[in-house]
Amino acid sequence: MPSSASIPDIFRYITPRRAEVFAALADGATIAETARRLDISLNGTRSHVADLKKVTGCSSARELGRWWRQNRVAWVLWLAELADCAQFRAGNRVP
Secondary structure: OOOOOOHHHHHOOOOHHHHHHHHHHHOOOOHHHHHHHHOOOHHHHHHHHHHHHHHHOOOOHHHHHHHHHHHHHHHHHHHHHHHHHHHHHOOOOOO
């Protein structure tokens, strides 16, 4: 179930830790396996998963993994664009 939020709006909620959670789920890890793999508490992992489900509109951890596989490259490109814009505004780049 897709979220009504646009993809760039969703990307704003993806912290580096949430990206790691997404990646573990995309590799097929369960929530418990993700917690162990990332050395974070099970409750913390569940919290990340709940937040990500809410923002993406996904209904399961498996669906979050699929969502990440489909959108991770776009997220990286979005981050690169943000970095380029920030450098430009700081005067570090010539247009």
